Amino acid sequence: MQWEGGRCEVITSAKFEIIHNATCRDNNLLSISKMCELAKVSRSGYYEWLYAEAYRQKREEYDRTDFGHVLEAYKHRGYAKGARSIYMRLLHEGVVMNIKKIRRLMHKYGLKCPYRGPNPYRQMAKALRTNTVFPNEVKRKFLIGVRKVLLTDITYIFYDGGVCYLPTILDAFTREILAYELRENLEVSFVLKTISDLAEQHGSTLDDTTIVHSDQGCHYTSKAFINALRDNKFVQSMSRNGNCWDNAPQESFFGHMKDEIKY
Numbered sequence: 001m002q003w004e005g006g007r008c009e010v011i012t013s014a015k016f017e018i019i020h021n022a023t024c025r026d027n028n029l030l031s032i033s034k035m036c037e038l039a040k041v042s043r044s045g046y047y048e049w050l051y052a053e054a055y056r057q058k059r060e061e062y063d064r065t066d067f068g069h070v071l072e073a074y075k076h077r078g079y080a081k082g083a084r085s086i087y088m089r090l091l092h093e094g095v096v097m098n099i100k101k102i103r104r105l106m107h108k109y110g111l112k113c114p115y116r117g118p119n120p121y122r123q124m125a126k127a128l129r130t131n132t133v134f135p136n137e138v139k140r141k142f143l144i145g146v147r148k149v150l151l152t153d154i155t156y157i158f159y160d161g162g163v164c165y166l167p168t169i170l171d172a173f174t175r176e177i178l179a180y181e182l183r184e185n186l187e188v189s190f191v192l193k194t195i196s197d198l199a200e201q202h203g204s205t206l207d208d209t210t211i212v213h214s215d216q217g218c219h220y221t222s223k224a225f226i227n228a229l230r231d232n233k234f235v236q237s238m239s240r241n242g243n244c245w246d247n248a249p250q251e252s253f254f255g256h257m258k259d260e261i262k263y
Contacts (some may be wrong), residue, residue: 015039016049027174053132067105069095082113105250132221136239142172142249147205152214167191169198178202191219195228213237
């Protein structure tokens, strides 16, 4: 009888071991039958467990050998892995072991799978995002005039201490960066800062026909960002879902920028 990964079998074996240790003492007066009755296990099961000692030792040796393979795969390339990743790694090494056995050995020897917790930025994105999606007013016509089409997006930059995030606003006609902000978090405030800097530094060259074009990311569909554009009388435009070509000059800028700063 097995349930919850063999807990029933483990508990029964523990009872048999207690009975065995108690009855093997010198001057023992305890009855095996009575102890089995108190422990709610069968007397025949106890003797079957007792005579299977050699088998259990042999099985333990096999488990330790197999766990050695599991541990080696677990540590491969220096980071911890789950049972499925271990399974795939063992296949590459020519070792066939099913996932159920891998999980049993990990549980038996206390090897824990890394837990991938909830992503706080994904939760924030879900909270920020609205159902408001604006039509694509640009339609890839980027060169209609100076300060007429402004493109914006967010990229990430790795450095020795971690990662930072960079939103920029680019004039599609002149390819000039009109505003940018660099932060170590993805709070919506740093995107709003680019809009306020844009209005403050270049407001005299902008009017109510100026289009600010972005993707459909949570920052750009947030009420705060929509209101910021509305307050400055800018026209909001968005790329089609999952279509990077609708914002191609901005994506191109990020690519060339990273090539320059890579080293």
